[in-house]
Amino acid sequence: MTPVRLTAEVDYRALVRTAISGIDRDRRRSWERAGHLPRTIITELATHGVFRERWAPGATGGLPRLVAMAEELSGCDSGLALAAMGHSEVFIGALTWLADGSAQHALLEDALDGQAVGCFGATEPQGGSDLSGVRSTATREADGWRLVGRKRYISNLGGATHLLAVARVAGSGPRDLALFLVPLATPGVCVEGFFATAGLRSCDVGEVSFDVPLGPGALLGAPGMGLAYASRLLQFERMSICAQLLTAGRMALGLAAAHARQRKLGDGPLLGKQAVRHRLAQAHAQLTVAEAALRDTVARGVAGVGFAHEAAALKLIVSDVVERVTDDCLQVFGARGYTTNFPLEGWWRDVRLARIGGGADEVLTELLASRLALADPRFDAELDRLMTADIPRR
Numbered sequence: 001m002t003p004v005r006l007t008a009e010v011d012y013r014a015l016v017r018t019a020i021s022g023i024d025r026d027r028r029r030s031w032e033r034a035g036h037l038p039r040t041i042i043t044e045l046a047t048h049g050v051f052r053e054r055w056a057p058g059a060t061g062g063l064p065r066l067v068a069m070a071e072e073l074s075g076c077d078s079g080l081a082l083a084a085m086g087h088s089e090v091f092i093g094a095l096t097w098l099a100d101g102s103a104q105h106a107l108l109e110d111a112l113d114g115q116a117v118g119c120f121g122a123t124e125p126q127g128g129s130d131l132s133g134v135r136s137t138a139t140r141e142a143d144g145w146r147l148v149g150r151k152r153y154i155s156n157l158g159g160a161t162h163l164l165a166v167a168r169v170a171g172s173g174p175r176d177l178a179l180f181l182v183p184l185a186t187p188g189v190c191v192e193g194f195f196a197t198a199g200l201r202s203c204d205v206g207e208v209s210f211d212v213p214l215g216p217g218a219l220l221g222a223p224g225m226g227l228a229y230a231s232r233l234l235q236f237e238r239m240s241i242c243a244q245l246l247t248a249g250r251m252a253l254g255l256a257a258a259h260a261r262q263r264k265l266g267d268g269p270l271l272g273k274q275a276v277r278h279r280l281a282q283a284h285a286q287l288t289v290a291e292a293a294l295r296d297t298v299a300r301g302v303a304g305v306g307f308a309h310e311a312a313a314l315k316l317i318v319s320d321v322v323e324r325v326t327d328d329c330l331q332v333f334g335a336r337g338y339t340t341n342f343p344l345e346g347w348w349r350d351v352r353l354a355r356i357g358g359g360a361d362e363v364l365t366e367l368l369a370s371r372l373a374l375a376d377p378r379f380d381a382e383l384d385r386l387m388t389a390d391i392p393r394r
């Protein structure tokens, strides 16, 4: 694996490595078989300071640490990386940004220490791409809120203590969403069960329904701002997804190249075949460019420059690149790559989610296309000049 090393983050990376050093293959296999991560695993990471140190330099100042965390955890277990991403980049991210009052600040401290574990509930049975279609509804009551609804495909629901739920505020427009902190142990909250998934199998993905009274402190941030909040949190999630994907791509390429060097086909190594060599070289080139783009986007964020557009573009491209890279690497492995004795098929299954979750390809493409509809004075003027001069010559 060649992680996107950010030299200033060597200590943080070492901290994450120490935190996961006790997680061996048998332990990871047992999580996959169970379809759940142990409830204590996020606490274990927190004990080593994985979350507290990630957030010490702030949301954007800590972007290099976000990348290091994603790379190290996905190199260990892809499901663990997914669960930690939800807890850190969405749950802690939301609390760091929006917590108000002693109870919410106490919850933030608990989350940084892994005593509270968060998951994010945006998707509902009727859809996840269009958040303005959210049906879960929060109604104001004399002493707080009543939250009624259902969330589906929630990562690490089984290991979480709190759900950060996106809900519509009763009596307002469909885009007037809000974020609510829901302790999962509250009577009226029911974890309905879990879905078997193609990849990322150690991290459960579940459905939860709720019809609960919540105190006024359950509202995080301002009502009506939920869509804007979710959009910002998704930027960080997308950066983490890209780092996880590139790690899987690099691991697949490293193993495929080793196989191509060692596997004899006819009178030479498989790598001697130009078609194979070029396939792997293309994969290497695409990963190299994508890694550079990730570093560049991190640098933008750290410098305080907006990176929402770049993170969306990056995720769109990296998902596609890494899907093809893992597929090509599996191809180079032949039948072995398709068996569970080798990790190729696992990476191949894992990375597929990225084209759906965290903003499906089509949603991101629409988002990026919206920029093209904006007037561009430089090119609009240049086109005017060219059009004016567009006359036949004698």
Ligand SMILES: Cc1cc2nc3c(=O)[nH]c(=O)nc-3n(C[C@H](O)[C@H](O)[C@H](O)COP(=O)(O)OP(=O)(O)OC[C@H]3O[C@@H](n4cnc5c(N)ncnc54)[C@H](O)[C@@H]3O)c2cc1C
Pocket: 086, 119, 120, 121, 122, 123, 126, 127, 128, 129, 130, 152, 153, 154, 155, 156, 197, 200, 205, 353, 355, 356, 357, 358, 359, 360, 361, 362, 363, 366
């Ligand atoms: C393993 C896993 C973990 C997940 N974890 C979470 C989680 O922790 N929290 C959470 O809230 N959700 C989670 N999800 C759900 C995920 O975010 C949604 O699947 C995703 O947002 C897409 O929503 P949907 O599946 O309802 O698809 P839909 O919204 O029904 O869309 C279906 C397909 O239609 C296409 N499409 C959508 N919009 C457009 C458009 N505007 N133009 C053209 N085509 C379009 C896309 O190809 C999309 O895949 C998870 C899903 C999985 C599988």
